[in-house]
Amino acid sequence: MSKQKVLHLVEEKQLHSDIYTDPKVFEQEMATLFHNAWIYVGHESQVPNTGDYISTRIGNSPVLLVRDAQQNIHVLMNRCAHKGARLVNETKGNLGKMVRCPYHAWTYRLDGSLLSIPMKREYEGTGFETCPAAAGLSTAGDVAIYRGFVFARLSPEGVGFYEYFGDVLQALDAMADSSPVGELEVAGGSIRSRMKCNWKFYLENVNDTVHPISTHESAYHSAEKAAERFEGLDPLSLEQLLPFGSNYDFYSTMGVKTFRNGHSILGTNFSIHTGYADVEGYKDAIRQAHGKERATEVLNFTPQNVIFYPSMAAKGSPQIIRVLRPVSVDETLLEVWVFQPKGASEKLLQRGLNYSRLVYSPMSVVAHDDIHLFESQQRNLQADGNKWINLYRQFDEKELEKEVNEFENANNELVIRNQYRAWKNLMQEN
Ligand code: FES
Ligand SMILES: [Fe+2]
Structure with a gap:
């Protein structure tokens, strides 16, 4: 497929299904997008x-x-x-x-x-x-x-690191400053999953606020029922699972910022992670280490997901990143890494590990809900029927004029459309 044809598969508010299913598109992504991006x-x-x-x-x-x-x-x-x-x-x-x-x-x-x-x-x-x-x-x-995160660009020429990521790097600053000494360390290994689907389904889903209430219904209902029926259930697991039942209104004021090159911060005001219980002594330690002003910024930064397009999605609290390694047009390796903020309470690590087990591991009650849908998309989009993926929600011509868009309502599919604006730009570079 010629480069021009591939570029026509992505429109402003809809995507042709070939971008997920055609091996030639995948080849061009590897040769161009993954060659030029950080x-x-x-x-x-x-x-x-x-x-x-x-x-x-x-x-x-x-x-x-x-x-x-x-x-x-x-x-x-x-x-x-x-x-x-x-x-x-x-x-x-x-x-x-x-x-x-x-x-x-x-x-x-x-x-x-x-x-x-x-x-x-x-x-x-x-x-x-x-x-x-x-x-x-x-x-x-x-x-x-x-801040300890190593990025590389395969191409010897191209846009510089700071220009490529721009202000989204503030999310790594906040994550590193969740340590009193400003440093993170990888805690143990990663949870790795091989998914029989194209990498882009996963990255879109990371910014998809409209799916949890339906896709993860069984997860939060089970947690709710268990909480009613049994006393003394692990409060950490409950506080992490119950917010998966947050409704559309919850996401409509959480705040979003989208950046050039496909990056985004979902949850600039709050997210499903904001209500976690305090860890004893932690806030004081951060205030003492970084001063009141910076500590407030760090402690209030609890985004749902920050995308470092096209390979990484970070959370702020818990300190977790997800990394996508495309394998083929219909296979993707997902790595989940948990960090310990150096010098902070071990409880932060436990919180990250618990979330990782609950939400991403093979024993998770959440991850399978998503992955089985991505895999069904991968199969179904090769069948007859409508070949276009729809991203019309809250589309506004004005969003195309700006490189950075900031808005309150995270149900706006701009947070996903923004990834495809970047896809198209990065696929055009040689
Ligand atoms: S030494 Fe011959 S392939 Fe490496
Ligand atoms: Fe999900």
Whole structure:
């Protein structure tokens, strides 16, 4: 499918179903959108020591996030410069001082440069030193670390990190400042789910305020009934599950901000997380550490979801991020990471872990409600019938004139339309 044809699949308020089902569209997304955008790789607390690494993917490129002896962080291709073999197969570990390819034993330093190759003498006089392989491992085009969050752009050229994310970075500031020392650390591993659906269904749903009351009806009804019937139920689980029953009116005043490049903050006024019980001593610790004014900003920042388009959705409280790794046109890997704000009460971590188990784990009473619907969309949109996905709710021509839109009513589908404005722009870049 030509690029022009692909761009015509996305209109201002409706989307052609081919964007979710056509493998050629997916190929172009990987070659263009995921090549040009800033993608979340990992958190620096996952590689605290020299030689530590995690392996993951940016689009369909396998990458390693590595810390070297100078404490610099590198994003290297997990692909040997000799013949392309995968260097590392584990998801995390320590490389020691170098990484050695399991195929023909070429070795690389922690910054990706070539350290040694067997029978080096046999390359003398061949011009090897000027060939691409001699430069060592390919690296990401650019890397940025913001409050410990590591992002990379595959393309060596393109829009800079700060320009790409703009003011949405304030959400990472607030999340990091939920620690008295301003630092987060990944707590343990992640919950990973493979979903048989296109990545965009998930990212839209993160901003879909109209679905919880119907999609998650069984989850909050069960919680309500259990609360009536049994005394002494875990109050933490109840306070996390019951808000899934919030009605349309609740979302109509929660406040939303949408940004250029598809980013958004859903819940600038409040969200389903705002009513959580105080953790003893926590607010005082934040006030003491950051001063009253900043503490008020941090403590009042409880968005439902902040999108760092196209790869990450963060919450503020609980301290959780979700990361989308597209696998193919109809398969997506979801990672859920919980953070502990360093120096804060362990209860914050427990809150994050509890939410993660309740809402995202294989034993969740919430996640399956969504995923089974995304998977049904993936199947049904390939069948006959209306080929267009409808995003007309509260459409207003004026929204197209502005790069940043701020409004009260989160039921406005602009919060989803905004993702597709970005999709179209990013798909046009080379
Ligand atoms: S493919 Fe890695 S050393 Fe040959
Ligand atoms: Fe949901």
